[in-house]
Amino acid sequence: xxxxxxxxxxxxxxxxxxxxxxxxxxxxxxxxxxxxxxxxxxxxxxxxxxxxxxxxxxxxxxxxxxxxxxxxxxxxxxxxxxxxxxxxxxxxxxxxxxxxxxxxxxxxxxxxxx
Amino acid sequence: xxxxxxxxxxxxxxxxxxxxxxxxxxxxxxxxxxxxxxxxxxxxxxxxxxxxxxxxxxxxxxxxxxxxxxxxxxxxxxxxxxxxxxxxxxxxxxxxxxxxxxxxxxxxxxxxxxx
Numbered sequence: 001x002x003x004x005x006x007x008x009x010x011x012x013x014x015x016x017x018x019x020x021x022x023x024x025x026x027x028x029x030x031x032x033x034x035x036x037x038x039x040x041x042x043x044x045x046x047x048x049x050x051x052x053x054x055x056x057x058x059x060x061x062x063x064x065x066x067x068x069x070x071x072x073x074x075x076x077x078x079x080x081x082x083x084x085x086x087x088x089x090x091x092x093x094x095x096x097x098x099x100x101x102x103x104x105x106x107x108x109x110x111x112x113x114x
Numbered sequence: 115x116x117x118x119x120x121x122x123x124x125x126x127x128x129x130x131x132x133x134x135x136x137x138x139x140x141x142x143x144x145x146x147x148x149x150x151x152x153x154x155x156x157x158x159x160x161x162x163x164x165x166x167x168x169x170x171x172x173x174x175x176x177x178x179x180x181x182x183x184x185x186x187x188x189x190x191x192x193x194x195x196x197x198x199x200x201x202x203x204x205x206x207x208x209x210x211x212x213x214x215x216x217x218x219x220x221x222x223x224x225x226x227x228x229x
Contacts, residue, residue, distance in 0.1 A: 004157065033216060042118070042203070042219035043158075055215065090158070099146035099207035102160035103217065 002027060006091050006106035014114055015081060021109045023074040023091030029104070031097040032074040034066060035090040037108075043090055049074060050097040081113045118206050120220035127194045127227055134190040135223040137204030141185035146207040148217060149178055149189055153200040161189075161202075194227045201225070 004025045013019050023032065031050045035043040048055040049068040063085075065077040074091055088110050092103040119138045127133045139147060149161040162171045167182040175192045191198055201224045205217035 040221070042221045043217075045216045045218070048216055092158075097215065100163060100165065102148065102163050103150075104160070105150075105158040107155075107157045 002104060004091055004093055004104050004106035006089075006109050008109060009107065010110045010112075012112045012114060013078065013081065015083070017081075018077070018079045020078065021076040021089055021091075021111075023076075023106055024072055025093040025104065026072055027093065027104065028071075029093035029095055030071060031094045031101075032068065033092040033094075033103065034074070034076050035092065037088045037090060038086075047076075048097060078111075081111075083113050086111055086113045118204060118218050118220040120202075120204055120223050122223060123221065124224040125226070127191075127225065129194060129196060129227055129229050131194055132190065132192045133194055133225070134188050135202065135225075137187045137189070137220055139185050139187070139204070139206035139218075139220075140208070141182060143208055144182050144185070144206065145209065147180055147182075147187050148205045148207065149187070150203045150205065151200045152203060152222070158203060189223075191225075194225075196227050196229060199225060199227045 007022045033048050034046040037043040046060045047066040052068050063080050067075040088108045090108045091106040094101040094103045121136050147164045150158040152158040162178045164180040169180040171178050177190045180187045201222040203222045205219040209215045
């Protein structure tokens with residue numbers, strides 16, 4: 001199974017809501033990633049978990065909170081988002097964080113903040 | 115070059131023709147160059163991971179070359195087919211010296227194959 005799954009596919013939330021994005025892989029990969037992609041821009045790395053240890057991109061606002069409950073699951077908790085946070089959120093995994101390994105991507109969650 | 119740049123942004127090619135496009139990346143602190151194909155409504159899919167200067171990789175009709183000294187990679191598609199229509203992303207793996215090390219993507223080349 002070389003699939004990375006993401007739920008939900010689409011999410012509309014208000015600025016006061018709390019919601020979570022979920023990502024799952026069963027390839028035994030030890031690195032998992034969250035990317036954000038806005039229209040006509042490249043995917044931008046937000047967070048990396050390597051062997052369940054978090055590396056943070058310091059430019060990501062604290063209203064985004066990642067969680068890695070186990071090596072197969074990755075969550076992104078959202079709270080008090082702004083309309084400019086509307087984007088496609090992609091999850092990916094790789095064998096480990098080494099540059100040598102290709103990343104496997106999920107189909108993404110399309111988030112709209114109203 | 116501070117960012118990963120791809121050109122052209124979009125490309126229309128007649129079915130059966132061959133084509134190529136470019137990825138430019140910072141040559142300092144280089145570790146690896148990744149190419150991904152992203153079809154509409156699907157997940158990005160890895161094509162190649164390249165690390166060595168002068169490296170050349172091939173998968174079917176698609177091939178890629180790498181020049182790490184000057185910071186560029188070319189992707190070639192021979193005999194384009196409609197199923198090659200997609201956005202082709204390149205990404206350079208950069209270590210920041212702390213924080214989230216990983217891929218920095220270009221904006222992609224959107225390829226449309228016309229029957």
